[in-house]
Amino acid sequence: MARRAAAVVTLVSAAAATIALSGCTVQDEVWANPMPELATLDRTPEMVGNGFSMSYNLNRLQILGDIGRVMYTDRASRLSPLPLR
Numbered sequence: 667m668a669r670r671a672a673a674v675v676t677l678v679s680a681a682a683a684t685i686a687l688s689g690c691t692v693q694d695e696v697w698a699n700p701m702p703e704l705a706t707l708d709r710t711p712e713m714v715g716n717g718f719s720m721s722y723n724l725n726r727l728q729i730l731g732d733i734g735r736v737m738y739t740d741r742a743s744r745l746s747p748l749p750l751r
Contacts, residue, residue, distance in 0.1 A: 734740040
């Protein structure tokens with residue numbers, strides 16, 4: 667009977683030590699980053715990357731339009747002998 671009790675105590679102690687050691691690291695990881703799939707409060711990394719890509723693309727298209735307006739290539743010349751519409 668004493669051997670069996672000693673074996674049970676040993677197994678329970680080993681199980682408790684294993685749970686205590688591994689449980690702390692898992693809990694610390696959860697506390698450090700409770701929502702790992704989010705990059706901001708409400709957006710995933712893919713959504714953030716898509717936003718950057720859309721912003722870059724829009725800025726690139728707008729700069730081409732701005733250059734056309736600065737160089738006056740976006741409309742006909744007022745010095746043209748042909749009538750303007």
